[in-house]
Amino acid sequence: MVATSLCLGRILRWVLLFFIHFAHKCAAQTTAFEFPVLTIRNLTLLGDAHLKNGTVSLSKELGVPTSSAGRALYSQPVRLLDPYTKISASFKTYFSFSVTNVGPGPDPVSIGDGLAFIIASDDTTVGGPGGFLGVMSPVTGFGDALQENQNTIAVEFDTQLDVQFNDPNGNHVGLDINNMTSVQVADLGTIDVDIKSGNIITAWIEYDSTEKILSVSMSYSSEKPLEPVLSVRIDLSQYLNEFMFVGFSASTGGSTELHNIERWSFSSFGPPSSNKNPSVSPVHPPAGYSAPLDTDQKSPLSPIPVLGRKGGCHSHVCMSGGMVVGLATGGAFVIALFAGSTAWFCLSKHRRLKRSDSFSSDIVKLKLPRKFTYKELSTATKGFQTTRIVGHGAFGTVYKGILPDNGALVAVKRSTNNTQGKSEFLSELSIIGCLRHRNLVQLQGWCYEKGEVLLVYDYMSNSSLDKVLFQEGGEGFVLSWRHRCNIVMGVASALAYLHEEWEKQIVHRDVKASNIMLDGSFNARLGDFGLARLTEHNKSPDATLTAGTMGYLAPEYILSGKASEKTDVFSFGAVVLEVACGRRPIEKDVGPRGSNLVDWVWGLHRDGQILEVADVRLEGNFDVKEMTRMLLVGLLCSHPDPVTRPTMRQVLQILSGEAPVPHVPRSKPSISFPSNLLLNLQDIVSDCDQSELSSCSTSFKDQYSR
Numbered sequence: 001m002v003a004t005s006l007c008l009g010r011i012l013r014w015v016l017l018f019f020i021h022f023a024h025k026c027a028a029q030t031t032a033f034e035f036p037v038l039t040i041r042n043l044t045l046l047g048d049a050h051l052k053n054g055t056v057s058l059s060k061e062l063g064v065p066t067s068s069a070g071r072a073l074y075s076q077p078v079r080l081l082d083p084y085t086k087i088s089a090s091f092k093t094y095f096s097f098s099v100t101n102v103g104p105g106p107d108p109v110s111i112g113d114g115l116a117f118i119i120a121s122d123d124t125t126v127g128g129p130g131g132f133l134g135v136m137s138p139v140t141g142f143g144d145a146l147q148e149n150q151n152t153i154a155v156e157f158d159t160q161l162d163v164q165f166n167d168p169n170g171n172h173v174g175l176d177i178n179n180m181t182s183v184q185v186a187d188l189g190t191i192d193v194d195i196k197s198g199n200i201i202t203a204w205i206e207y208d209s210t211e212k213i214l215s216v217s218m219s220y221s222s223e224k225p226l227e228p229v230l231s232v233r234i235d236l237s238q239y240l241n242e243f244m245f246v247g248f249s250a251s252t253g254g255s256t257e258l259h260n261i262e263r264w265s266f267s268s269f270g271p272p273s274s275n276k277n278p279s280v281s282p283v284h285p286p287a288g289y290s291a292p293l294d295t296d297q298k299s300p301l302s303p304i305p306v307l308g309r310k311g312g313c314h315s316h317v318c319m320s321g322g323m324v325v326g327l328a329t330g331g332a333f334v335i336a337l338f339a340g341s342t343a344w345f346c347l348s349k350h351r352r353l354k355r356s357d358s359f360s361s362d363i364v365k366l367k368l369p370r371k372f373t374y375k376e377l378s379t380a381t382k383g384f385q386t387t388r389i390v391g392h393g394a395f396g397t398v399y400k401g402i403l404p405d406n407g408a409l410v411a412v413k414r415s416t417n418n419t420q421g422k423s424e425f426l427s428e429l430s431i432i433g434c435l436r437h438r439n440l441v442q443l444q445g446w447c448y449e450k451g452e453v454l455l456v457y458d459y460m461s462n463s464s465l466d467k468v469l470f471q472e473g474g475e476g477f478v479l480s481w482r483h484r485c486n487i488v489m490g491v492a493s494a495l496a497y498l499h500e501e502w503e504k505q506i507v508h509r510d511v512k513a514s515n516i517m518l519d520g521s522f523n524a525r526l527g528d529f530g531l532a533r534l535t536e537h538n539k540s541p542d543a544t545l546t547a548g549t550m551g552y553l554a555p556e557y558i559l560s561g562k563a564s565e566k567t568d569v570f571s572f573g574a575v576v577l578e579v580a581c582g583r584r585p586i587e588k589d590v591g592p593r594g595s596n597l598v599d600w601v602w603g604l605h606r607d608g609q610i611l612e613v614a615d616v617r618l619e620g621n622f623d624v625k626e627m628t629r630m631l632l633v634g635l636l637c638s639h640p641d642p643v644t645r646p647t648m649r650q651v652l653q654i655l656s657g658e659a660p661v662p663h664v665p666r667s668k669p670s671i672s673f674p675s676n677l678l679l680n681l682q683d684i685v686s687d688c689d690q691s692e693l694s695s696c697s698t699s700f701k702d703q704y705s706r
Contacts, residue, residue, distance in 0.1 A: 031078050032267040034402060036409060044247075046071040047126035047134065053477065054461075055520070058115055058134070058250035058259040067129035072261065073120070073247030080119070081240040082271040088237035091268035092206040093117065093246070094224075094407040096461075098520060099159060100198045100258045114158040114195065115250035115259040116176070117205055121151045123245045130253030131162035132180055151241055153177055154249075155205055155216055155230075159196050159257065171195055173216055175232050177239055186216070186230040193218050193229075200262060200461075200520040204228075204407070207236060209270060222408035222444075222458055262461055262520045265407045369433060370445035370456075377412050377447055377454055379404050384414065391464065391514075400459060409459040410444055415452060431506060432529045439494035441517055441527030457527065461520045466513035468522075469579065481622035483522045484579045488630065489655055490524030491516055495572060496648035499565040509563045511571035512552045513578055551585030551597075556642055566642035572651070573637025577601055580630050582615030598638045602668035605635060629654065632661045640669055 035042065038056050045051065048060040049070030059068040080089045097115065116133045127136045135154045154176040161170045165180045171194055174182030188194070193201060204217040204224050212235045215228035246266055250259035380401030381388045391398040396415045403410060432443050447454040462468055465487060468479055479487075491511070498506040508529065515528040554570035557563055574585045577597050585597045601613050610631050614622065633654055639645050646654070646662070653659035 030267065030269055033074065034263075034265040034407075036263050036400060036402065038261065038264065042075050044073045044075045044123050044245075046073070046124070052260075056248070056261040058248060058261065059252050059257065061256070061258060067252050069126050069129040069132075069134035069249070069251035071118075071126045071134050071247065071249040073118075073123050073245045074266065075123075077123075077243035078246055078266075078268060079242060080244050080268065080271070081237060081242045083242045085271070086237050087271045088209045088235075088240050089268045089270035090207055090209040091266070092204070093264070093266040094202060094204045095248075095264040096200050096202045096262040096409075096520065097157075097248075098198060098200050098260050098262065099157075099195050100260070100521075101196060101256055113160045113162075113251050113253050113257070114156060115248060116154040116156040117203070118247060118249050119153040119240070120245050120247070121241055127249060127251070129251040131160065131165055132251060133158070134249035134251040135176065136178075136180060151178065151239055151244070153236065153239055155203075155214075156180075156182065157195050157203070160253065173218065173230050175214060175216075175230065175234070177234075183234065184230065184232045188218065188229065191218065191225070191229050193220065196257075198521060202408075209237070212236075221442075222406075222410065224406045224408070260520075263409055265402065369443055372445045372447040372454070372456055374447055374449035374452070374454075376404060377401060377456065380410065381412055384412075401456075408444075409461075411457045411459045413455040413457065415454070432527075435498075435502065435506075437494055437497045439490040439524055439526060440497075441525045458519075458525075460517035460525060462518035462522055464514050465516040465518060465524070465575075465579070466584075468518055469513060469582065470584070478617045479522070481618055481626075485626060485630070485655075487516070487518070487522065487524040488576055488579055489652070491526055491572065491575065492648055492651050492655060494524070494526040495568055496652055499568065499648050505565065507563045507565055508568050508571075510549065510552075511568050511575060512549050513575055513584075516575070554642065555640055564642070565647070566645050569637045569645045569648060569651070570639075570642070572648070573634045573639075573645075574598065576630060576634035576637060577613075580615065580627060580634060581613045582617055598635075599668070601631060601635060605631075605664070606666045606668075629657075629661055632664050635664050636662060644669075 033042070038051065038054060040051050043051075043056065045056070047070035048068045049056060049058050049072045050060070051057075056072045058070040058072060060070070078089075078091075080091070081087070095117070099115065113130055114133055116135050118135055125137070127134045128138045132138060133154070133156055135156070136152055156174050156176055158167060158172050158174065159170055161167045162180075165182070167174075167182075168185055168187055169189075171188045172185050173188060174185035176182050195201065199220055202219055202222055202224075205214070207214045212233055214232045214234055214236070216230040217225050217228045219225050248261055248264075250257075378384065380403050381399040384399055388399045388401065389397055390400045390411065396413050399412045399414060401410045401412045402408070432440070441460070442458045444456040444458060446456065468477070471477055495508070495511070498508060506529075508526070510528060511526070515526065517525040517527050519525060552571040552574045554567040557567040557570075574597070578585060581597060581601065583597055587595055587597075601610065604610050604612050611624065611627060613631065614620075614627055633646075633651060637645055637651065650659065654661055
């Protein structure tokens with residue numbers, strides 16, 4: 001009865017809050033949109049701004065000393081001020097961006113200039129280059145930087161010290177109002193953030209119209225810091241028009257910087273409707289305004305109303321006071337009707353919670369990151385919509401999500417098998433929850449409700465290595481040689497950490513291209529630890545079930561079912577050859593090359609033509625020494641004899657040039673296994689479907705049964 005009373009009380013409180021919130025909506029309007037992937041459909045691009053691979057590049061790579069300036073705005077105006085009461089809206093926005101130097105030389109020095117989040121009066125002009133950041137246009141007079149339209153508010157992320165604008169240094173954030181001399185600035189060195197690092201940076205900008213405070217927070221991670229780096233007490237209402245455009249601008253001053261916006265979310269609340277002038281006609285936005293579209297649903301975002309003046313709201317957003325009272329009365333009647341069902345619901349919920357207590361307590365003991373509610377993750381993924389699916393694995397589906405509390409973009413892994421899923425879920429939690437390495441996918445939290453298990457990770461904007469390498473979903477994009485080298489080094493560093501540097505040895509057991517995620521700068525992040533096993537250093541893991549993906553599995557692993565760090569090395573070797581050659585470890589219908597990648601590379605190495613295996617899509621744009629070294633490392637790691645394979649620490653030394661490449665025999669060493677070995681292939685957890693299993697088996701037999 002106590003549980004039932006508490007549950008009923010919660011429902012009553014929810015109903016009351018709902019009607020209060022609903023009535024409050026009649027007094028104010030909301031604008032909200034999000035761009036997990038930016039599209040031209042909802043953006044106005046000006047100057048040098050252009051769309052590339054789902055991100056907005058605000059500047060172009062131009063020859064020095066040519067300057068570049070560009071602006072990207074949300075295509076619809078946002079109502080930010082009530083023209084009669086002069087009360088402004090509150091708003092918040094978060095976005096991820098990067099500033100990359102592409103100048104010549106091994107260590108080019110950036111000479112500016114930076115980018116800015118802007119609130120502008122028009123959507124047709126671009127400001128000046130250099131220190132003006134594309135925000136404002138210089139007029140006659142040194143240091144005078146007024147925009148023709150006068151009303152422009154900007155939060156600048158400046159990479160150049162401009163003396164004429166009183167900049168403190170070349171790495172700061174500042175608030176600019178109708179002038180490029182900032183009202184207030186903050187040194188980003190105090191929070192160890194370097195705008196010019198080339199890394200993805202997330203910024204949060206919030207304005208509270210009641211408190212009259214604008215704050216800016218920044219971080220390399222998707223978690224908003226507890227304290228802002230910049231906080232300014234200011235009343236923006238005197239600098240706002242009723243309707244304004246929001247977006248970004250950037251510029252260079254004869255420099256080599258590229259400024260990219262990876263994702264963006266914006267929301268505002270208010271301003272309240274004015275009823276002081278009932279004779280005034282309803283206010284409408286500028287000509288051409290239409291409801292913006294949500295990038296996932298392709299339907300109008302809700303709610304984005306435009307308020308009238310005669311005490312009313314649009315019918316799809318608000319209702320009159322009488323209707324609210326009527327609904328409140330009807331709501332009370334509905335509560336009475338459902339009192340009995342409420343008791344039943346609460347008792348059922350109590351039983352479900354009791355069943356999950358033991359499982360949840362096991363998780364809590366692990367002292368892991370944040371525990372999410374099912375509701376939070378359902379909201380983040382829009383009810384686990386199929387349009388939010390970004391990947392599938394042996395043990396679950398991965399969804400793209402946006403956390404409702406801080407706007408962080410995450411990947412939500414949802415188990416599809418209740419029995420096996422819980423086991424793999426706990427395994428993954430117990431291992432990756434304690435790991436910290438720049439080349440490992442970071443676990444953000446977990447959830448276990450409604451009989452489902454879910455893991456929350458950082459979202460990787462460039463998906464997985466296999467999708468990028470083989471252009472799945474892309475048209476004509478070729479992964480550059482420099483990115484390929486960086487990816488291979490990153491994975492090697494992650495495996496060296498797992499095998500030798502953490503307090504216990506971790507054998508991943510499923511190293512493959514689809515488990516290597518790529519962030520916005522194409523840095524590798526090894527993920528999916530569902531099959532991983534912990535063991536003391538210098539001891540063998542207890543696992544005896546062969547699991548993984550054909551083409552990446554070491555021969556001794558298939559034979560014995562026992563994984564070791566050397567089986568991970570073999571899988572890494574397959575990935576290395578995959579990256580260098582641009583083809584999968586096992587393929588069907590490949591003609592004279594044969595279906596097995598390792599055999600093909602060994603054959604051309606024997607003939608002294610190993611460079612012939614280089615990915616033809618690179619068109620020769622690679623360093624010959626680096627390519628040769630990478631291919632030989634791939635063969636060493638793919639050696640049939642596990643004793644001969646190098647450790648991952650040795651691999652790192654070889655790839656970086658710190659150690660020479662050991663001798664690699666011209667011909668592939670032979671190895672024999674029992675003829676009945678292929679009977680075990682049916683037990684392997686593999687990405688090979690039934691139609692491909694025979695091809696996998698044939699490939700294995702050709703490679704090792706001799």
